[in-house]
Amino acid sequence: MKNTLVKLVGLSVNTSSFISKSFAAEKALSIFSTPLKGRPNEEQSDFLNTAFKEELQYNNIPIMTYRWLGKKETVLLVHGWESNSARWKNLIHELKTKDYNIVALDAPAHGNSGSKRFNALLYAEFINVVAKKYSPSIIIGHSVGGMASVYFQHTHQISSIQKMILLGAPSEFSGILNRYVEMLGYNRRVSNQLNSIIRDRFGVTPKEFSTSKFISNITPKTLIIHDELDKIIPYQDALLLKNAYHNSKLITTNGFGHSLNNATVSNHIHSFLEG
Numbered sequence: 508m509k510n511t512l513v514k515l516v517g518l519s520v521n522t523s524s525f526i527s528k529s530f531a532a533e534k535a536l537s538i539f540s541t542p543l544k545g546r547p548n549e550e551q552s553d554f555l556n557t558a559f560k561e562e563l564q565y566n567n568i569p570i571m572t573y574r575w576l577g578k579k580e581t582v583l584l585v586h587g588w589e590s591n592s593a594r595w596k597n598l599i600h601e602l603k604t605k606d607y608n609i610v611a612l613d614a615p616a617h618g619n620s621g622s623k624r625f626n627a628l629l630y631a632e633f634i635n636v637v638a639k640k641y642s643p644s645i646i647i648g649h650s651v652g653g654m655a656s657v658y659f660q661h662t663h664q665i666s667s668i669q670k671m672i673l674l675g676a677p678s679e680f681s682g683i684l685n686r687y688v689e690m691l692g693y694n695r696r697v698s699n700q701l702n703s704i705i706r707d708r709f710g711v712t713p714k715e716f717s718t719s720k721f722i723s724n725i726t727p728k729t730l731i732i733h734d735e736l737d738k739i740i741p742y743q744d745a746l747l748l749k750n751a752y753h754n755s756k757l758i759t760t761n762g763f764g765h766s767l768n769n770a771t772v773s774n775h776i777h778s779f780l781e782g
Contacts, residue, residue, distance in 0.1 A: 587650025591618030
């Protein structure tokens, strides 16, 4: 049923492209950048209520942050697509036992943050606001949160950040976009116009927005963890990141999927932080 609905949406956008390519591509971009989930449920809200919460702002858009206080270095947690800060619950418990100072933020259009749309450039600016406020020395980013974290550091070069951990992070935005176009079955009229709109609106083509390119001019020591059976972000992306950045280490897992949310990964994170 889900696949049928996806194909019907793609067919509708394709049909509209013969009337207006621009309208069809705008619709395609809106679908691409609008999460269908990511707001916290009751259980997640209960956990997030254990934190000190503070709302920051970027261009009048609310950024919700959560803090669990500790005496060691500050760790900033950056979640991925259709998620929220509660996804870090297990890792937060581990970090708290080791007395790290923990900060998490909700992405644009996710959790309790504002915005109706999501994109990695806006997320990077959210991260910059939070980093300036709390001066983290460590960033841990999952999926597109890892991509946004690298772009943030590439753009702003915050000196306090000494280590980064990228969990299931994508390398090439063009790959993400191409998989979306393929999933919806968009025709060439839509896909070409979609690329043009992204270039005009964000000042960069999908091919130019590359984490492996951005990572080459940052300095933090970086740990990359990626599952070779990841069905969301191909393992090849991890190899691109590792090959692009000399000051990095790649840990390959098998069978943990894209979430990488388990004790083994937490142990790898701990070893890297303490090393």
